[in-house]
Amino acid sequence: MPDQVQKKRAIILFNLGGPDGPDAVKPFLFNLFNDPAIISLPNPFRFLLAKLISSRREPVAQEIYAHLGGKSPLLELTQDQANALQTSLNDLDDGFDNRCFIAMRYWKPFADETARAVKAWGADEMILLPLYPQFSTTTSGSSVKDWKRACREIGLNVPMKTACCYPTNAGFVSATAEMVREGYEKALAENKGAPRLLFSAHGVPKAVITKRQDPYQSQIEKSAQAVVNEMAIPGLDWLVSYQSRVGPMEWIGPSTEDEIKRAGKDGVPLVIVPIAFVTEHSETLVELDIEYREIADHLNIPVYQRVRTVCSHPKFIGGLVNVINETQTALDQNGADSDSAQTRGWWCPDDHVCATAKQPGSTH
Known part of the structure; x- marks a missing residue:
């Protein structure tokens, strides 16, 4: 009996992108x-x-x-994630021939180039996977909208489903908690007192949250809480803050810089945790590692320990496999994304209740 023909399934990984020179x-x-x-x-x-x-x-x-050799390391690190995810998915032997593609939003490879590659490969289905665990219209929303434009322009019309967000996915939370515990114990070993955990996320203007009803801030807080719950350290001192503010608009807070200054006044060791980033780039390698460390040193903060991003941590990749599986189930049961005004093509409805209400371990 001949082997069953596998469906070609394209997994589209979205990220910000960064200059290559x-x-x-x-x-x-x-x-x-x-x-x-x-x-x-x-x-x-x-x-x-x-x-x-x-x-x-x-x-x-x-x-x-x-500071980074004139270019961003984001593409190479995202390619490592794509390779690891593709290998894990193809090891499942579930009837799919999986290939992971990368579409960056603001630098190469752009959505147009990647969409042409997906069409040339002959994909039967597509799963859209933003590498942003928490949904925002400024990140996942923008990337998926641009991807659908690119597909329309070249006539790439196959069933696709979007993994909207996964702020409390078990693999993401477990990988993060493991790395945070390691950083926490390193700081504790300095014998300068119990460290404070500062979960730092990229900020957005407050209007993004209030006017667009964007769930980003709520999901950041849920991610941090899930990591703290996983660590299960009694009396843990922790909070969420936001970095990378630009322009005169009011942004969500508290700001990471202000919280570093408060830690200086309190004289407590700091462990900085990038909770919205899953790959290293300028905002972790320069802003957190260099600029904020200089502030901490100037304030004589006794310990400044920065936790690495999850990158290709096996538990995180395993979590992404679960996200893909759950998204595939939604595609099989409910059909492809719609571009109607009501759904905006998302798995989640506009109010994102399902994205914030489920328990850790779920895609939503």
Whole structure:
């Protein structure tokens, strides 16, 4: 009897992207600020403002990336995750021939290039997997919207389903908790007192939360709480803060920088945990490791320990496998994403109740 023909399933991994050299820094910044999910002005005003901001921020950004050899490591680290996830999925022998593709939002490979590659491969189905555990219109929302545009333009029309978010996924939480405990114990071994955990996430303007009813902040808090629950350390001192503020708008808080200063006043050791990032990039390797460490040293904070991101941690990759499986079940049972105004093409409804109400271990 001949072997059953496997369905070709494309897994599309979304991430921010980063410049691949000094010449890419300014266009990368322009692409970022020209995204209507980031700056909601109509054109030509958004285009002109993005030109202005990218020109003004380029010198600072060039200095940041100079610490990293002139480029972002994000693509290489995301490719490692894609390779590990593809291997794990194909080891399941569940009737799918899986191939993982990467689509970056603000630098290469863009959605258009990746969509052409998926079409050329002949995918039968697609699972869309943002590498953002917590949903925001500024990250996952923007990436998936751009992906669907790219698919329409080339006629890539196969069933697809979006893994909206997974803030308390068991693999993500377990991998994070394991690495946080290691950092916590290193800080504790310095004998400078019990450390304070600072779960730091990328901030967003407060209007993103209030006007768009974006669940991002709520999901960040749920991720941090799930990690703390997994660690099960009695009397643990911890809180959530937000980094990377730009511009004059009011942002969600408290800010990571302010909390570092408060730790200095309190004289407590600090363990910094990047809770929204699953790969190393400029905001962990420069902002957390260099800029904020300098502030901590200036304030004589007794210990400043930064926990690594989960990257290709086996437990995190295993968690992503579960996310794919649950998303596939939703595709099989409920059909493909819709682009209607009501659903916006998401697995979750607009209010994202299912994304915030389920228990750890679930995709939602």
